[in-house]
Amino acid sequence: PRAKKIRPKPRRRTPPPPAPTKQELASRNKKKAPIERKSIDEWSKEDSIAADQIWNQIYQHTFQNPKKVLIQINDRNNDLLYKSASLGDDSLAYDDVPYNRINLATVAGPKDQQIRLAATENEFVKIYVAYPVAELTEALQSLFSIFLFLVPIAVVVSIAGGWFLAKKSLQPVDEITRTARDITAQNLDREIPERDVNDEIGRLASTFNEMIRRLKQSFDQVKQFTVDASHELRTPLTIMRGEVELAMRSKKSSDEYRRILASNLDEILQLQSIIDNLLILSKSDLGQASLAFERLDLEGIFRELYEDAELLALPKRINVRLGRNDHVMVRGDKLRLRQLLLNLIDNALKYTPESGTVTLALEAVDGSARISVMDTGIGIPKEDREKIFDRFYRVDKARSRELGGSGLGLAISKWIVDSHGGTITVESIVNSGSTFTVTIPSLNDEGTPS
16 A cells, blocks of 8 residues: 555654752662663564554455455544555545543535445554545445345335235144034034144144034033933823723713823823923023021931921831931021932832842031931942933933832933932942942031031
């Protein structure tokens, strides 16, 4: 580069000081460590090394930016020490040069072109570094042109990519929507295809399938309930119709008419029992069944039902035993609890053969009243134990009809137990007997749940 390199002027040597006096020498000897001074030659050598490092950096920067960057260095007297080749015969001038900090300004430079100037000074030199504003403007315009060209492309690519990703990710949701729209009450066995990935879509499909299975189970129960209810209502009506038609074919005696009317009365009572039980269950499903809860002593109620059971067991000569009858207080509906216990006792007596045994027990166990009804009857197969509390479900339909059962007693019993916050379970051995156990929360002496 065509740069003028100016060596720093050597420093003037100061005349040697006068010879010290004896007193001065004595005073100096008292000092612990004499101060060593650097010679003028050492200072000149260090300045030369620092100056060479500065020039090397300037040359390196100039080689990397030979045309656009303008650099000028003056001493404190504004004498030129260095300027870059890009300045040519021109020079940089700026009056407001701060000390030990950098000032940025846009000024008129060589050939009246606008330049962006950075100026600073220290105790030795003033440094000016500038760059043409036109070059910056050109760079910004080029960058703006690039953005103007690339931004629409980026927007189009982003929209296309977003649409593709959205379609890809929402496609399973669309499939679930179409499948769910096609599922009706007639094809509840159809399920939504599940994904192997355990993500939100996979869990959504699994949840839908579980809901469809529950709906199918509910619909099947409703259909079965309708069939069973129609059958239970049709059977006594058919019997009544047959007996009336038989009585109308020929003239009968008064005793025969009385027997037919008695049979019809039995069927009417059976119909009334079925309708009453269906009404209770319907109200319970709708939450309209009213229960009158009060503080009850189960010991007295249980003893009364034991005496009633003895009377009901006389025709079959069944031995009814009363085991424990503890004093237990509960909060419940007296009418519904009596109905619950009568249903269990009636079932035990119906399915226990002649000369069998039915044992009743009431115990206070762990803050609860535990009621047990144990018989020596025909028992319940294992596969039927979970279904005996369903409506109209009977293990032996023919025998139940012969014994006057409608298949609603245990369903009502379970509803009563659930309404009192209790549980009902069954243990059974075929041809050995069954044990129904009811557990209801009891009250302590203060009248609060134990």
